[in-house]
Structures are given as C-alpha cells and as structure tokens.
Amino acid sequence: MLRGLLSVFLILLSCGSLLAAEKPNFVWIMSEDNSSHFLKLFDPTGAPTPNIDALADQGLVYEHAFSNAPVCSVARTTLITSCYAPRIGTFHHRRSFMVPMPEGVKMFPAYLREAGYYTTNNSKEDYNAKKSDDVWDDSSRKASWKNRKADQPFFHVQTFTTTHESSLHFPAKDIQDKPTKTDPETVFVPPHHPKTETFKYTYARYHDRIQDVDQQVGQLVDQLRKEGLLETTFIFYFGDHGGVLPRGKGYAYETGLHIPLVIRVPEKFRDQMPEKIGSRIQSFVSFIDFGPTVLKLAGAKIPEGIDGHAFLALGDAQLMETDESLGYADRFDEKYDMVRTLRKGKYRYVRNFQPFNFDGLMNNYRYKMVAYREWRELYDAGKLNEVQAQFFKARPAEMLFDVEADPYETKNLAGDPQHAQALAELRGRLNTILTGMPDLGFYPESFLAANAAENPVAFGQQHKDEIAKLLETANLEILAFDEARPQLEEALDSADPWQRYWGVIACSSHGKSALPLGKQLESMAMTDPENLVRVRAAEFLALHADVDPAAVLSKAIADAETATEANLILNTAVLLQDGQPGYEFNFKHSDFKHLKGNRGELDRRLEYLIGK
Known part of the structure; x- marks a missing residue:
C-alpha cells in the first residue's frame, strides 16, 4: 500500500x-x-x-x-x-x-x-x-x-x-x-x-x-x-x-x-x-x-x-478588445501642463486644460537639442508657417484629429460640424473616464503632496464628487463665454479654493472674452486667501488685460511654503516672460531660500530665469 x-x-x-x-x-x-x-x-x-x-x-x-x-x-x-x-x-x-x-x-x-x-x-x-x-x-x-x-x-x-x-x-x-x-x-x-x-x-x-x-x-x-x-x-x-x-x-x-x-x-x-x-x-x-x-x-x-x-x-x-486608449501629460521636469487625450478608432481627442500653456514653453532639458533651439529661433524670427508655428502658440481647449488622414495632427477638426458627433462622443467618454478614476490632476501638485501623498487612491475616492465638480468647472472652457459666465461667476465666488482656481483658469482660456469679469479677477489677484489662486488671477490679467504681474508673483513666491509650490508659480512667470507681450521679472536666488522640499525642478527654472 x-x-x-x-x-x-x-x-x-x-x-x-x-x-x-x-x-x-x-x-x-x-x-x-x-x-x-x-x-x-x-x-x-x-x-x-x-x-x-x-x-x-x-x-x-x-x-x-x-x-x-x-x-x-x-x-x-x-x-x-x-x-x-x-x-x-x-x-x-x-x-x-x-x-x-x-x-x-x-x-x-x-x-x-x-x-x-x-x-x-x-x-x-x-x-x-x-x-x-x-x-x-x-x-x-x-x-x-x-x-x-x-x-x-x-x-x-x-x-x-x-x-x-x-x-x-x-x-x-x-x-x-x-x-x-x-x-x-x-x-x-x-x-x-x-x-x-x-x-x-x-x-x-x-x-x-x-x-x-x-x-x-x-x-x-x-x-x-x-x-x-x-x-x-x-x-x-x-x-x-x-x-x-x-x-x-x-x-x-x-x-x-x-x-x-x-x-x-x-x-x-x-x-x-x-x-x-x-x-x-x-x-x-x-x-x-x-x-x-x-x-x-x-x-x-x-x-x-x-x-x-x-x-x-x-x-x-x-x-476583451477595445478601440481606445487614454493618455495623460502633466508636469515634465520643471514645465507644467495638464493634458488628457483619448485615442478612439481613427480619432484622437485632446483636451488641453490649460491651453494658454503653449507646447514650446521652456524646458531646460528639451532645449539642449539643437533642433529645439533652432525651431524656437525660427519662430521668434517669423520664419515658420502656420502649422510649424503652432508649437509656440496657445492651443484650443479641445482638439480633434483624424489620425488616419492626418497622422501628425496638424488639422484640428473640433470646430468642423461634420465631426461634431465624433467630438461629442469622445468628449463624453473622456469625461466619464476622468470622473470614474477619479483624476487627481485637478489639484495642484503641492496640495497633493501635503494632503494625499500617504494614500492617493483613498484621497481620490474620498473627494470623488469634488473632483467631478472641478472637472465640470474646467469644462466651462469649451463653452461660449456668455453661456459659461453664470457658472464662472459661481466658481469665482466659491468657498472652495480649487473651484476658484479652475474658475480663473477657465477665464484665462476664454481670453479677452472674459474681461467683463476683470474687476473680480483683479480683486482676487490681490486678496484671495489661496496663494495659487492669486497667481492664476494675475496670470489672466497679464495675458488679457495688460496688467503687470510682477508684484503679485513676487509676493506669491514669498508666501510659498515649498519648492514645488514655487515651481508652479515660476511656470506662470516663464509663460508671461516668453509669450506675448512679454514681462520682466527680477527674481533673486535669495527670494527662494526659505522654501522646503526637493528643489531639483525649481533650480532648473531658476537657472533659466536668473542663471546659476
């Protein structure tokens, strides 16, 4: 046996x-x-x-x-x-x-x-x-x-x-x-x-x-x-x-x-x-x-x-088979952006949540490449055609490309009535994905570091409804200003600082159309209790009302607590310095000595703005 x-x-x-x-x-x-x-x-x-x-x-x-x-x-x-x-x-x-x-x-x-x-x-x-x-x-x-x-x-x-x-x-x-x-x-x-x-x-x-x-x-x-x-x-x-x-x-x-x-x-x-x-x-x-x-x-x-x-x-x-893929792009070294994109079938839908942050915004490591530097020099000299120059200009909040017909995404179809159905479908699908996650990118990085770092997934679930509301506010960018205005005013008056934050960003995305809200934004640039909201309001005024942002940004740096927060503020400074009409900033290294945390990305920005 x-x-x-x-x-x-x-x-x-x-x-x-x-x-x-x-x-x-x-x-x-x-x-x-x-x-x-x-x-x-x-x-x-x-x-x-x-x-x-x-x-x-x-x-x-x-x-x-x-x-x-x-x-x-x-x-x-x-x-x-x-x-x-x-x-x-x-x-x-x-x-x-x-x-x-x-x-x-x-x-x-x-x-x-x-x-x-x-x-x-x-x-x-x-x-x-x-x-x-x-x-x-x-x-x-x-x-x-x-x-x-x-x-x-x-x-x-x-x-x-x-x-x-x-x-x-x-x-x-x-x-x-x-x-x-x-x-x-x-x-x-x-x-x-x-x-x-x-x-x-x-x-x-x-x-x-x-x-x-x-x-x-x-x-x-x-x-x-x-x-x-x-x-x-x-x-x-x-x-x-x-x-x-x-x-x-x-x-x-x-x-x-x-x-x-x-x-x-x-x-x-x-x-x-x-x-x-x-x-x-x-x-x-x-x-x-x-x-x-x-x-x-x-x-x-x-x-x-x-x-x-x-x-x-x-x-x-x-x-399971699918015909879609989600993409995302946020901070890349010292350069900030927030892009979400959905490729579905032959279409790519791109949602630029901060469309005034043009693609070619300075990034030290990128510009070590001779081709990058030459491209920018040719743009500054007015020697690029419309397609080539787009890299250095503000983008639409929404872009839609037929990748099969236009593999290098040069023709934005978002405003073409013949593609309205595809645009609406991909917009809706992307919104569903972002709220379903939920997407933590609607909070500034410095806020996440202080409040969500120990358990980001749990933080997202606890704030899922709030994130959905932030997305709703951000999506006011894609409406006509007159249609969006009542909700923008509500966002700017909100007790939630991040509703105000995205309300101001949406105003900047609307450009001069949002100038009827200029007085309120001017007040926010001076008195809003949230440092980053003041920066965004100054950003709007500089971009669209010819108001010099230097004093607001200097105070914001002084009020910042971390290098991460200061780096986001300097992203605005570089945008306003290098874009039109161009502003001057007189930062000194001593202005940043009080900041806590990892300074790697901040130091790259300072190297560009001030020198070593």
Missing part, C-alpha cells in the same frame, strides 16, 4: 515538475524614447530594423499600441503598476514625492514571483511609486535570467538606452563634422517641423540610433537561441513611450504616445495561440495592459484593483 502511494506521489511530483517546465519565459526589450513612426515595420518613413522584423515574422505586430504617458517615469510606473497614473498619484515627472502602491495591489512581477518565476530587470526602474522587496530577484546592470534555479521560468526586462533623448544632445558643429550613416536628404521631416539642415540631420542621426538598437535586439535574441531558451520565451519588443524629436517625448500626441510593439511567440506555444503568427493586430493595447497580459500567459494571479486587462492568452480565451 505504501509502495503504491509512493509511486502515485512520484508520478504527481514528476507531473508538477513537467508543468513548471511548461511555463513560458518572458523577455521584455524596451528601447527608450522612440515612437512607431521611426520603424519601417510600422511606418514607411521609418528606419529598417531587420532583427525586429524577424521577431514580427515569428509573432504578432500590434498596430495600435500606446504608452499612456509620453515620458519615462510616468510611463514606466503605469507599466509596472497596471494602473492609470492620475488615479494613483504618479503622474508627475520627475516625482516630488513618492506614493505607496494602491492598497491590495503589488507591482505585477511580484505576482510572477509568487507563481515561481525568477524576475530580473536590467536596469532602469524610474518608478513614482514605492517598490517593495518582492518585485525583483535582481534589478541592476548585472541582472540576468542566468542566476535562476535549474528549470525555473523567468521574466526579464532589458532596457536599451541607445535611442534615449540624450543621444541627440550634440553640438551644432556635428551637423557638418560628423556625417550620419543615413543620408539626411532621404529622411522624412513631418509637416509640423521646418525642413532645415538641422532637422534633416537630427532625423538622420536618430534613424542611425534606431538601427543601432535593432542590432542590440538581434544580439539578445541570439543569446536566448544559444542558451536553448528561444522556443520557450515570449519576447516583447516595444518603446517606453513616444519619440524624442521635438513635440514627441513629453507631448500627448501620436508622436509621444504611439509605440512600436512586437511580440515573438515561441514555437512551443504557437499552437495554443488564437492569433495567426505573422498577423498585424488592430485591437488597441496600452501600458496598463502589459502586466495583466504576462500574468495571464504565465497562468499567474491577476489582481483586482488595477486598470488594465490581458490582451493575449494561451488557448481559446476570448479576451
């Missing part, structure tokens, strides 16, 4: 080992800062990538894959958490404060470890949420799957920095002194960029970088092949967000959000795939979905409390 039981036990143990061995491995290959536009596999104007093409031949190409954010830390945090950043408080780059993971949710590799996987990351993390010790077995420049136990399945992330933005921080003399492999005369320069020697050279140099990273992809695939792992390993190749040429990284357009995604399916599992190998998949996928997809393929637990869904599975599983 005992011998029989032992035999059964050994058989079961053998089956268990076999099942463990049958689990697929996963390798994620991320190249930094490149959108789908730079690979010929996705765009005829892109660079050739034979090694990535080979992955596509043995797998699936996703035509509509999107990062939810157009910048590293926010995108990577979305990727590792499977959660929308404005919901969990991780939407500013770079973070001024760390937040905990949502209650009951772990970064998804932790669930793989629970399922027996060896998890490694080589090596960039850049998360805005606190990482626990159970996420990675190794996260370092030496991290590799090679240190796992015998027959242990693995998940490995490899980031290649070859295509990072810094690869285009070259001196202007390189245009003449360092020829590119790609002929600059053969590259495509999109219509929103001037077709100058500088831009052609910059595009050519980036095409070279794309081909370099393709070589690195090929080398990593060869390594897996030599170790006998290729036919049990799913390989995901993708960009960590959109491209780095001007108006790419940091901007919530297709060029900042639409990423290349190729998934090589290992031969061992191809007969279990519902999709045909070599297919080009049309369903939309976003970074919130990548973690659940790996967990699904691994047979691991998919947690509740995340925003993503699996888009790939073994067997005949019918998974």
Whole structure:
C-alpha cells in the first residue's frame, strides 16, 4: 500500500515538475524614447530594423499600441503598476514625492514571483511609486535570467538606452563634422517641423540610433537561441513611450504616445495561440495592459484593483478588445501642463486644460537639442508657417484629429460640424473616464503632496464628487463665454479654493472674452486667501488685460511654503516672460531660500530665469 502511494506521489511530483517546465519565459526589450513612426515595420518613413522584423515574422505586430504617458517615469510606473497614473498619484515627472502602491495591489512581477518565476530587470526602474522587496530577484546592470534555479521560468526586462533623448544632445558643429550613416536628404521631416539642415540631420542621426538598437535586439535574441531558451520565451519588443524629436517625448500626441510593439511567440506555444503568427493586430493595447497580459500567459494571479486587462492568452480565451486608449501629460521636469487625450478608432481627442500653456514653453532639458533651439529661433524670427508655428502658440481647449488622414495632427477638426458627433462622443467618454478614476490632476501638485501623498487612491475616492465638480468647472472652457459666465461667476465666488482656481483658469482660456469679469479677477489677484489662486488671477490679467504681474508673483513666491509650490508659480512667470507681450521679472536666488522640499525642478527654472 505504501509502495503504491509512493509511486502515485512520484508520478504527481514528476507531473508538477513537467508543468513548471511548461511555463513560458518572458523577455521584455524596451528601447527608450522612440515612437512607431521611426520603424519601417510600422511606418514607411521609418528606419529598417531587420532583427525586429524577424521577431514580427515569428509573432504578432500590434498596430495600435500606446504608452499612456509620453515620458519615462510616468510611463514606466503605469507599466509596472497596471494602473492609470492620475488615479494613483504618479503622474508627475520627475516625482516630488513618492506614493505607496494602491492598497491590495503589488507591482505585477511580484505576482510572477509568487507563481515561481525568477524576475530580473536590467536596469532602469524610474518608478513614482514605492517598490517593495518582492518585485525583483535582481534589478541592476548585472541582472540576468542566468542566476535562476535549474528549470525555473523567468521574466526579464532589458532596457536599451541607445535611442534615449540624450543621444541627440550634440553640438551644432556635428551637423557638418560628423556625417550620419543615413543620408539626411532621404529622411522624412513631418509637416509640423521646418525642413532645415538641422532637422534633416537630427532625423538622420536618430534613424542611425534606431538601427543601432535593432542590432542590440538581434544580439539578445541570439543569446536566448544559444542558451536553448528561444522556443520557450515570449519576447516583447516595444518603446517606453513616444519619440524624442521635438513635440514627441513629453507631448500627448501620436508622436509621444504611439509605440512600436512586437511580440515573438515561441514555437512551443504557437499552437495554443488564437492569433495567426505573422498577423498585424488592430485591437488597441496600452501600458496598463502589459502586466495583466504576462500574468495571464504565465497562468499567474491577476489582481483586482488595477486598470488594465490581458490582451493575449494561451488557448481559446476570448479576451476583451477595445478601440481606445487614454493618455495623460502633466508636469515634465520643471514645465507644467495638464493634458488628457483619448485615442478612439481613427480619432484622437485632446483636451488641453490649460491651453494658454503653449507646447514650446521652456524646458531646460528639451532645449539642449539643437533642433529645439533652432525651431524656437525660427519662430521668434517669423520664419515658420502656420502649422510649424503652432508649437509656440496657445492651443484650443479641445482638439480633434483624424489620425488616419492626418497622422501628425496638424488639422484640428473640433470646430468642423461634420465631426461634431465624433467630438461629442469622445468628449463624453473622456469625461466619464476622468470622473470614474477619479483624476487627481485637478489639484495642484503641492496640495497633493501635503494632503494625499500617504494614500492617493483613498484621497481620490474620498473627494470623488469634488473632483467631478472641478472637472465640470474646467469644462466651462469649451463653452461660449456668455453661456459659461453664470457658472464662472459661481466658481469665482466659491468657498472652495480649487473651484476658484479652475474658475480663473477657465477665464484665462476664454481670453479677452472674459474681461467683463476683470474687476473680480483683479480683486482676487490681490486678496484671495489661496496663494495659487492669486497667481492664476494675475496670470489672466497679464495675458488679457495688460496688467503687470510682477508684484503679485513676487509676493506669491514669498508666501510659498515649498519648492514645488514655487515651481508652479515660476511656470506662470516663464509663460508671461516668453509669450506675448512679454514681462520682466527680477527674481533673486535669495527670494527662494526659505522654501522646503526637493528643489531639483525649481533650480532648473531658476537657472533659466536668473542663471546659476
């Protein structure tokens, strides 16, 4: 009897080992800062990538894959958490404060470890949420799957920095002194960029970088092949967000959000795939979905409390498909903005909540690129056409683009009656998503740091109705002023400082049409009890009533408590200095000595405004 039981036990143990061995491995290959536009596999104007093409031949190409954010830390945090950043408080780059993971949710590799996987990351993390010790077995420049136990399945992330933005921080003399492999005369320069020697050279140099990273992809695939792992390993190749040429990284357009995604399916599992190998998949996928997809393929637990869904599975599983993807862009280094965007089908709807913050507003790191500096110089000299100049002008509160007909989003259809139905549908859908989260971006960062940092998700739920009301006030921007005026007056008189805050911003968005409220806004600039409301009121008066804002902004800096609060105030200063008609500020470094907290972003602003 005992011998029989032992035999059964050994058989079961053998089956268990076999099942463990049958689990697929996963390798994620991320190249930094490149959108789908730079690979010929996705765009005829892109660079050739034979090694990535080979992955596509043995797998699936996703035509509509999107990062939810157009910048590293926010995108990577979305990727590792499977959660929308404005919901969990991780939407500013770079973070001024760390937040905990949502209650009951772990970064998804932790669930793989629970399922027996060896998890490694080589090596960039850049998360805005606190990482626990159970996420990675190794996260370092030496991290590799090679240190796992015998027959242990693995998940490995490899980031290649070859295509990072810094690869285009070259001196202007390189245009003449360092020829590119790609002929600059053969590259495509999109219509929103001037077709100058500088831009052609910059595009050519980036095409070279794309081909370099393709070589690195090929080398990593060869390594897996030599170790006998290729036919049990799913390989995901993708960009960590959109491209780095001007108006790419940091901007919530297709060029900042639409990423290349190729998934090589290992031969061992191809007969279990519902999709045909070599297919080009049309369903939309976003970074919130990548973690659940790996967990699904691994047979691991998919947690509740995340925003993503699996888009790939073994067997005949019918998974949710969608034709939409949410995007968001907020503070990017020292530059503030608030943009929410919904890509649905062929349309991209863009909601600029602070449309007077023009895209080209100074950001020190961006302007290290020669092409950025030249673009701005050409604008100042009046040498750009209307499409090229838009980067340096106030934007509409709403934009709608037919991306299939207009891939570089140069023709705003929001005012076209023929597209009114699409506009209304996407506007309504975006509002539903933002209130459903709810979106914490309607509060200033300094307020969130002081009041929500310990549990942003709980704070959002506790203030869900209030956030919905703030969105309602912000959406007064898209009404005609006469229609919006009664509600604007109500917002400006509110006891809630953030209702007043968004009421003033909505007035600034209406421009001179809102001058009938000028007396009230003038009073608010001098006497409102909330520092940031006074700043926004002064901003309106400077933009639309020719009232010098220097005294109000100087007092606001003196009254500010943190470097984060002061940095937001200086965003207004840079806007009013660099935009029309232009104002002068005489800040001194000593004006900022009293401020608490991380000064990194503030110091970048001061470097621009004052000097080191």
